[in-house]
Amino acid sequence: MTPDELREFCLALPQATETFPFDESTSVFKTSGNGKIFALSDLGASAFSVSLKCDPDESVALRSAYPQITPGYHLNKKHWITIDLGGAGAGAVPDDLVEQLITDSHRLVRPKVRRPAQSSG
Numbered sequence: 001m002t003p004d005e006l007r008e009f010c011l012a013l014p015q016a017t018e019t020f021p022f023d024e025s026t027s028v029f030k031t032s033g034n035g036k037i038f039a040l041s042d043l044g045a046s047a048f049s050v051s052l053k054c055d056p057d058e059s060v061a062l063r064s065a066y067p068q069i070t071p072g073y074h075l076n077k078k079h080w081i082t083i084d085l086g087g088a089g090a091g092a093v094p095d096d097l098v099e100q101l102i103t104d105s106h107r108l109v110r111p112k113v114r115r116p117a118q119s120s121g
């Protein structure tokens with residue numbers, strides 16, 4: 001996955017926005033409904049990676065299956081993972097898994113949609 005593909009995928013999710021609260025190079029992807037972060041990446045870094053919110057149990061399994069997936073860099077290690085996207089070959093994390101993890105991260109933070117109360121009429 002390239003930096004452009006990562007940005008495009010993140011911004012295609014519902015209510016996704018890109019902000020730069022830390023510096024001009026670190027993209028922070030949030031949901032506009034509640035402003036919660038679902039992905040962070042320095043898209044221009046030589047060591048290209050993305051940090052994502054993740055279910056704690058799933059993150060343990062992912063880290064044991066993929067050496068490129070580590071506890072979240074400068075984030076809560078229980079709830080965040082960082083994926084090294086710079087690798088290629090047999091050990092690389094597949095793009096479809098990265099996309100699924102981005103979608104899962106977005107799902108974890110997106111605003112909950114309230115269902116309208118049903119009338120008893």
